[in-house]
Amino acid sequence: MTYSFNLVEQPWIPCSAPDGQARELSLRETLKQAHTLRGIAGDSPLETAAIYRLLLAVLHSALRGPESAAAWNELWQAGKWDTPWLNAYLDKWQHRFDLFDPQRPFYQANDERVRSKSIISLAIDMASGNNAALFDHHTEDVGADVLPAKAARILIVAQTFGLAGLTGIEQKFTDAPWGRGIIFMVEGDTLFQTLALNCLRYGGDYPVDVPIIGEDLPAWESDDPYKPREVPNGYLDYLTWQARRILLKPEGNVSQARVSQVTIAPALRLEASRLDPFKNYRKDEKSGYLSSRFYEDRVLWRDSSALFNVKVSDNHHPPANFAWVALLADKGYIETHRTLRYIALGMANDQAKVEFFRQEHMPLPLAFLENSDLVGKLEAALLLATETRKSIWSAASWMSVLIVAPNADGKNWKDINQNTKVQGAHLYNHWSVERDFWGTLEVPFFHLLEGLPDDPEIAMKTWKDTLKHTAWEALDKAANQAGNTIHALKAAVRARGKLGYGLKELFPEPEKEVIA
DSSP states (O other): OOOOOBTTTSOOEEEEOTTSOEEEEOHHHHHHTGGGOOEEOOSSHHHHHHHHHHHHHHHHHHHTOOOSHHHHHHHHHHOOOOOHHHHHHHHHHGGGGBTTOSSSOTTOOOOTTSOOEEGGGTOTTSBOTTOOOSSOOOBTTTOOOBOHHHHHHHHHHHHHHOOOBOOSSSSOBOOOTTSSSOEEEEEOSSHHHHHHHTOOOOBTTBSTTSOOOSOOOOTTTOSOTTOOOSSOSSHHHHHTOOOEEEEEEEESOGGGOEEEEEEEEEOOOOOTTOOOTTOOEEEETTTEEEEOOOBTTBOGGGGHHHHHOOOOOSSEEOOHHHHHHHHHHHTTSSOTTOEEEEEEEEEEEETTEEEEEEEEEEEEEHHHHHOHHHHHHHHHHHHHHHHHHHHHHHHHHHHHHHHHOGGGTTOOGGGSOHHHHHHHHHHHHHHTHHHHHHHHHHHHHHHHHHHTTTOHHHHHHHHHHHHHHHHHHHHHHHHHHHOSSHHHHHHHHHHHHHHHHHHHHHSOOOOOOOOO
16 A cells, blocks of 8 residues: 655644634645744644744745845745745655655655654653653553654654654664754744744854755755764754654555554764754853753743843853844844744753653843843843842741741751751742742733833832832742741741841842931
8 A cells, every 4th residue: 555645735734823723734835824824833842843943944945045134034025935936846845745655755764673663652742661641641552543644743853852862772862953952933923924033044154053064955855864974064954854763654544544653763963062043052161052941940031131142152152043033123124122022942851751841932022132231131130039039048948947946046057957957948848939939020020021121220120129029928928828836927027037138138228318
């Protein structure tokens, strides 16, 4: 039997329509209708990100550009991707987008050294190996069969986000390009705008992180996309990097094919020092550049000042798409007063074990990308929030310790028994003091972003007042949870005194003018 599922013409990409409903479209229709769609709506953040990456690869490959900011502006002004050049490109390479083509199945290659496995072992969001069931509750023991549309999405996620690990053969799996770190995408009002805003200048030394050093081809144009190499030939090669040799095995009726079995083997190993245009990096003295990552107990907006600082330095390497948008705004191609958004997508993992997925939508005021002074003010505001958190921690930690060991009252912190501190820490965590503090500040932070460009003085005063009020609220909530025993009430009084002193140090009252 000859199976076929062509991604150019068959529906498989989950898109969000203007009415908010999700629907599946083909690759051609997704790009054709992009100006009428809200965005990509994958079953998981990884699926959404992987589809965005593939769509950008198709656009860059069809354009072999844009070669300049001016060329980008022509695309932006056109307002849609439904163009003869794109349709001609898809027509030319359509045969390489068949998921089950017997000679060149899309994004796949066979490896006879490995045996077939359940497709669940390929799906990062299904429970297999070390992975818990995060979105889908099938298990590797039970198995699953999926329709070709879902199989296609599982495939591109694996090639984009696969993690290093054992394979059952001598060669090990290595990380796919987006396996670790947060992916930052600039977001517009429509899918067309989102794709255009992340469509970087192609050619020369830009994107600066992926220079063109050879014949730069996407995987579907290459005669051998698995030719051994660790350094991509260029941006197109990088966007379609084949980190795995995967082969989907369709079965059942030709007109209603399902996929339950796959083979998976290692393929291209990407050099470890490669920086990605969609990640944010800071430089560590020992480890080199480290990308921003998701943490369960840390809200992402706390790192906004680093993201908005689009100047590359020895210690900081911002997302190239943020810097590109700043350049476009500087040239007048995007309104500088406009507030865009950015999407942060990715997962947190411990070695090869996926802990959670996350997708966040945050405001991206262009004024911050163009004005380093504004970024400095934002950094100062965020630092003040961090110092306020320290004051809350100090006060609430003392309260927890005094409840656990009332006789510790009057002692120095260094003289408190370590076991008492540990018990106090458990109580402190149970109160969720910091989660309440940072969670309450999210909306005020967005107001701060809006206010700083117009009136920094008023915006900062409002932010400081909010920090003080939120700190007292967080401590009062913890005190209420502590109960009404004599020891708890006494501990709360001590904690309030300590927080009051800390806030007075952080927010000193202005000196009153002395009238002679």
